[in-house]
Amino acid sequence: IKNKKNISLPISRVRLIMKSSPDVSSINQDALFLTTKATELFVQHLAMSSFNNGAGKETNSLSYSDLAHTAEETETFHFLTDILPKKILARDYLKSLEQMQEEDADF
Amino acid sequence: INLSMDGDSSTTDASQLGITGEYMASGHYVLQSQDDDAEEGMGDHDDGGIKENFREQDIYLPIANVARIMKNAVPQTGKIAKDAKECVQECVSEFISFITSEASERCHQEKRKTINGEDILFAMSTLGFDMYVEPLKLYLQKFREAMKGEKGIPGVAVGESLGEDLTEDSFTNPLPAGIITADGQQQNVMVYTTSYQQIPTVQQIQFS
Numbered sequence A: 001i002k003n004k005k006n007i008s009l010p011i012s013r014v015r016l017i018m019k020s021s022p023d024v025s026s027i028n029q030d031a032l033f034l035t036t037k038a039t040e041l042f043v044q045h046l047a048m049s050s051f052n053n054g055a056g057k058e059t060n061s062l063s064y065s066d067l068a069h070t071a072e073e074t075e076t077f078h079f080l081t082d083i084l085p086k087k088i089l090a091r092d093y094l095k096s097l098e099q100m101q102e103e104d105a106d107f
Numbered sequence B: 001i002n003l004s005m006d007g008d009s010s011t012t013d014a015s016q017l018g019i020t021g022e023y024m025a026s027g028h029y030v031l032q033s034q035d036d037d038a039e040e041g042m043g044d045h046d047d048g049g050i051k052e053n054f055r056e057q058d059i060y061l062p063i064a065n066v067a068r069i070m071k072n073a074v075p076q077t078g079k080i081a082k083d084a085k086e087c088v089q090e091c092v093s094e095f096i097s098f099i100t101s102e103a104s105e106r107c108h109q110e111k112r113k114t115i116n117g118e119d120i121l122f123a124m125s126t127l128g129f130d131m132y133v134e135p136l137k138l139y140l141q142k143f144r145e146a147m148k149g150e151k152g153i154p155g156v157a158v159g160e161s162l163g164e165d166l167t168e169d170s171f172t173n174p175l176p177a178g179i180i181t182a183d184g185q186q187q188n189v190m191v192y193t194t195s196y197q198q199i200p201t202v203q204q205i206q207f208s
Helices: A012-018 A031-055 A064-073 A076-078 A090-107 B045-051 B061-075 B082-109 B117-126 B130-147 B200-204
Strands: A086-091 B002-004 B020-023 B029-032 B038-040 B173-178 B186-194
Touching: A012 A031, A012 B082, A031 A076, A031 B061, A031 B082, A031 B117, A031 B130, A064 A076, A064 A086, A064 B082, A076 B082, A086 A090, B020 B061, B061 B082, B082 B117, B117 B130
Parallel strands: A086 B002
Antiparallel strands: B029 B038, B173 B186
16 A cells, blocks of 8 residues: 655655654644645645746856845745855855945945 | 954854754754753653753754755755755744744644644744645645544644654655746745645745
């Protein structure tokens, strides 16, 4: 009999992550299943949105910067902005720092 | 701001990843910590030890599973960068923690100890994922039907979480789920499942 439970992520690992949240004592079956399933939807959702709307250099690929861009632009994914910092080259950062300092000087 | 000195786009520092799950032929997952090899504990008795070894943000879902779902979510010819996969892997843990702490809070407010399905669905609604709620209710229904006749999960107390029985098998039949993206284009997303079940209302997930 094949698995009719319709899950493609390891539930036990999901449970481990959930339990690592502070003050979580126990989680019932439904909650665990729903979280696992929701996680699948989340991955699809994030991947698709980033692929379609990303600001990466290539259109037919999904890159880190597509993800970072999507997290910033899409309200639903705002909670990810802390772990998805936009990456910039050091010299660009220094340049924009200079610019900011110049702007401050004008005031 | 994350500074990249040499201008390339891959930044993932492997040492920060901490735990990565590895797919073993036997179907077991072995978590490798930086210090020692820890066998993934299925029962509650292992949780104390495991919590000590791993920081909350180091526990991830196996990248193979995550990558597979991503691959099926984008057009077939699309490419996915390696650091994007690793990144989504981290986002997933963040998502789970995000939902869980919200659900847990509600649980505590109502003086309950066990997080139930309602808490999770409520948390999703509150946190901006209400578009998942209806499809999830349907999936839950199917899940319950599949579980019927099984006397709960062997070795797991009533009201407690699922045991190893429900870790995934290999999946061959995809469940197509039509998804309407923000710009109105319908995309077909394949969700890997073993039984080909079409859930009509799942086709109307609006991610807007």
